[in-house]
């Protein structure tokens with residue numbers, strides 16, 4: 001399980017790859033929260049294109065960060081979720097946060 | 110009464126890094142029913158939810174044993190029982206409501222039972238406060254002729 005943080009303008013992107021379960025979420029949360037504490041981005045994007053497994057812990061991870069960025073009226077987006085991530089996101093209602101990047105669209109073709 | 114055509118039992122320590130181990134073991138056992146990739150992923154998610162619940166809610170601040178019983182019923186159905194000897198659940202009906210959680214500070218979404226329910230065919234929960242919790246799920250896997 002890995003998370004990589006990228007910045008572009010006022011957006012912080014957390015690129016998550018591998019299996020997103022309760023064990024992995026605990027580590028990812030620490031990394032993201034450390035960064036959020038430093039920079040308060042306007043938008044936090046979870047890139048979930050490389051998530052090979054996800055359970056409801058992934059939903060908890062997103063909801064927890066949503067609460068944090070809302071303190072400064074920030075937004076949360078989930079970009080290009082893999083089919084497994086999307087299945088859980090749909091069940092949770094968080095699919096409203098999904099965005100498709102052009103890179104993600106190309107990858108799907 | 111269904112016939113048990115294969116079976117397996119295991120006990121794992123309730124460390125969170127054993128969540129993936131539990132998923133892999135169940136997937137390996139289920140493979141004999143020749144499931145689709147999607148079915149395997151659904152089973153893994155359901156198992157992950159049940160095992161995580163034992164760790165997060167059942168045993169909270171301790172490390173306890175999680176028992177996993179696997180069976181093949183009638184040659185086409187996967188039976189999974191996952192149990193702990195932890196805190197137990199006071200009100201099972203309430204616990205199974207989507208979004209209900211007793212542990213929001215642990216960043217739970219209250220969707221574990223919803224995932225188990227939607228990714229399997231049957232789900233039963235037995236629990237006694239102070240004694241523990243057992244979750245039983247079945248999923249028919251060999252419908253394709």
Ligand SMILES: Nc1ncnc2c1ncn2[C@@H]1O[C@H](COP(=O)(O)OP(=O)(O)O)[C@@H](O)[C@H]1O
Nearest residue numbers: 162166167204210211217218219220221222242
């Ligand atoms: N093995 C267990 N031992 C004790 N309580 C449990 C167990 N499994 C579930 N629960 C209770 O049921 C609630 C709902 O579980 P679930 O749907 O998985 O949501 P979450 O884990 O996000 O809280 C939990 O918050 C907890 O109170």
Ligand SMILES: [Mg+2]
Nearest residue numbers: 158162221222
């Ligand atoms: Mg749960």
